[in-house]
Amino acid sequence: MDVCFHLGRLPAGIDDAASPSGLAEAAVAAEDAGCSWFALPDHFFQMEMVGDVREPVVEGYTALGFLAARTTRIELGLLVGGVTYRHPGVLAKTVATLDVLSGGRARLGLGAAWYEREHVGPVPAGARALRAPGRRRPGGPADVE
Numbered sequence: 001m002d003v004c005f006h007l008g009r010l011p012a013g014i015d016d017a018a019s020p021s022g023l024a025e026a027a028v029a030a031e032d033a034g035c036s037w038f039a040l041p042d043h044f045f046q047m048e049m050v051g052d053v054r055e056p057v058v059e060g061y062t063a064l065g066f067l068a069a070r071t072t073r074i075e076l077g078l079l080v081g082g083v084t085y086r087h088p089g090v091l092a093k094t095v096a097t098l099d100v101l102s103g104g105r106a107r108l109g110l111g112a113a114w115y116e117r118e119h120v121g122p123v124p125a126g127a128r129a130l131r132a133p134g135r136r137r138p139g140g141p142a143d144v145e
Contacts, residue, residue: 047115068098074105076106
């Protein structure tokens with residue numbers, strides 16, 4: 001039986017890109033527990049039915065590349081990638097690169113991208129991008145709103 005560990009929310013305490021230990025610890029714990037694959041969501045911001053829209057959300061494939069360097073056996077993928085906002089050629093190259101760099105551990109899941117709010121409007125007020133502490137855009141805040 002295959003068991004997937006889907007991390008739908010970042011662990012408490014991850015507030016910026018400079019403190020990724022909770023994300024790595026979750027993937028390593030899933031691998032050590034015998035899970036066959038580790039999945040992240042493919043969303044631009046936290047969905048209201050899951051948590052607070054102001055919670056930080058990572059870009060899935062970038063985070064999976066980070067996790068590939070910290071795990072050795074567990075397969076890695078997005079639970080499903082939204083087909084309406086991921087160009088097929090770029091997606092194929094992204095997953096193929098993850099597969100090569102992870103030693104053949106990438107999984108590809110496709111989904112309908114049903115969460116309409118990600119298609120019809122800007123990022124909700126208060127939604128946060130992750131940014132390393134002390135690193136700011138010229139003239140901008142540490143968190144992007």
